[in-house]
Amino acid sequence: PEPLHLDRIEPGYHARFADGRTVDVYGDADAMAAEVARTSGAAEAVRYRRMRGWLGEVFDAEFDRFMAANFDSPLDLVATRSARSDLLRLARLGGFGRLGPRIERFVHDDELARLFTFQALYAGVAPARALAVYAAIPYLDTCLGVWFPRGGMRAIAHSMAAALQSAGGKVEYGTEVTGIDVEGRRARGVRTRTGRLDCDALVVTADLGTLPELGLPVRRGLRASPSAVVALGTIPVEISAAWPAQAHHTIDFGAAWAQTFAEITARRGRGRLMSDPSLLITRPAATDPGQYIDRGSRRYEPLSVLAPCPNLDSAPLDWTALGPAYQREVLQVLEARGYRGIAEHFTVDRLDTPHSWHTQGMLAGTPFSAAHLFRQTGPFRTRNLIPGKDNVVLAGSGTTPGVGVPTVLLSGKLAAERITG
Numbered sequence: 001p002e003p004l005h006l007d008r009i010e011p012g013y014h015a016r017f018a019d020g021r022t023v024d025v026y027g028d029a030d031a032m033a034a035e036v037a038r039t040s041g042a043a044e045a046v047r048y049r050r051m052r053g054w055l056g057e058v059f060d061a062e063f064d065r066f067m068a069a070n071f072d073s074p075l076d077l078v079a080t081r082s083a084r085s086d087l088l089r090l091a092r093l094g095g096f097g098r099l100g101p102r103i104e105r106f107v108h109d110d111e112l113a114r115l116f117t118f119q120a121l122y123a124g125v126a127p128a129r130a131l132a133v134y135a136a137i138p139y140l141d142t143c144l145g146v147w148f149p150r151g152g153m154r155a156i157a158h159s160m161a162a163a164l165q166s167a168g169g170k171v172e173y174g175t176e177v178t179g180i181d182v183e184g185r186r187a188r189g190v191r192t193r194t195g196r197l198d199c200d201a202l203v204v205t206a207d208l209g210t211l212p213e214l215g216l217p218v219r220r221g222l223r224a225s226p227s228a229v230v231a232l233g234t235i236p237v238e239i240s241a242a243w244p245a246q247a248h249h250t251i252d253f254g255a256a257w258a259q260t261f262a263e264i265t266a267r268r269g270r271g272r273l274m275s276d277p278s279l280l281i282t283r284p285a286a287t288d289p290g291q292y293i294d295r296g297s298r299r300y301e302p303l304s305v306l307a308p309c310p311n312l313d314s315a316p317l318d319w320t321a322l323g324p325a326y327q328r329e330v331l332q333v334l335e336a337r338g339y340r341g342i343a344e345h346f347t348v349d350r351l352d353t354p355h356s357w358h359t360q361g362m363l364a365g366t367p368f369s370a371a372h373l374f375r376q377t378g379p380f381r382t383r384n385l386i387p388g389k390d391n392v393v394l395a396g397s398g399t400t401p402g403v404g405v406p407t408v409l410l411s412g413k414l415a416a417e418r419i420t421g
Helices: 029-040 042-067 074-078 081-092 099-106 110-114 132-142 154-166 208-214 258-264 319-336 354-359 405-420
Strands: 006-009 013-016 022-025 146-149 177-183 186-192 196-198 202-204 227-236 249-252 279-282 293-295 298-309 347-352 392-394
Touching: 022 029, 029 042, 029 110, 042 081, 042 099, 042 132, 074 081, 099 110, 099 132, 146 154, 177 208, 202 405, 227 319, 227 354, 258 298, 279 319, 298 319, 319 347, 319 354, 347 354, 392 405
Parallel strands: 013 249, 202 392
Antiparallel strands: 006 146, 013 022, 177 186, 186 196, 227 298, 227 347, 249 279, 279 298, 293 298
16 A cells, blocks of 8 residues: 655644734744743743643553543453553542643743643533643643644545455445344444445444444433534635635634633523634645645635534524535635635635534534543543454544544544454
8 A cells, every 4th residue: 555644734823812922832842842942931821731741640640541542441440450550540630620620730921821721512512611631631632742744634545445445355435334233243234325345253333323223322412522614615726825824724713712612512492602703724735735726827725614603503504505504604704814715715716504404314413423521531431442352443533532534533442452362
């Protein structure tokens, strides 16, 4: 198979705040400390280094035992002396406190603190409520760095498929699975629209919302993460070149913070759209020039705009009607924030909304699956072993360890370990 080329993005993020301030987020410790000193002063840079050290300690304390490991019971947390030692170490680090307040004990600049706590959204909870064990997410995000596969995100799937095929496997494209044939406690094959595929073992990567259609049980009472509206398309480079931000990833924060999380993470029926949006703008050609598209005499670049929003349980909105109108509203917000021409010249080829995710079988219309509440984390998360089935294993964001590209890849490793022993 062709090698997968990963290019590091530095800075990983460019942050813009409502007051006009900007901060670049670097994975390199010295570069980031210099940026913090530039934007927040030398004393804050010292505090940043202390915070970074703490993030690394939390990550090291939990990775092998709590992220890269299978659980059969909550008792696994204390089953051995080393397990109890790791749990105690995590507790001493403050891992069972709250992420937002913990970060604010290190850095005093409220806006800077956002850059190390907004990742709680990936876990589906507000920073003020997220367990500090989720410090592993900002550590991955802001310390280990952000990487981009040359050729686009599709290159990862192509590389994985090529590796499977080189090992003797076969990829069936465009084949819809409609059910699982079971004899006793074992799956014997999967039914498709055109036939059947036999199996000795079965790894199911479908989202939790799809499992009932396959005859597999889903735990009741799961609380889903917030969702997102994502507009994907292209824009002429002569338009985007004049924008105030030219990074691969730009987070454009609204002035609101706690209110934003309250709106998009509210309980059933209480959610609402962000009143002061914080948005993610992604421009992959900034890292990979091969992403530029030439059409006649004009050059275009790929562009996506992501707006977090409540899931369908939190806010059962009619996205088939609301989607295009909300897209226009978001683009007008960006226009007012200095992204001149985006409302007129951004050609949106695809708009994903909670309705889109729901029709794809995703829990409550969110691509981020079950929220990482305490009762849905670690040994309390949906297990990757299906009750009553000896050879059916789950992988993906709904099972352990959870949401995010690194953790989903880990879920594949853990699923393989269940099969191979």
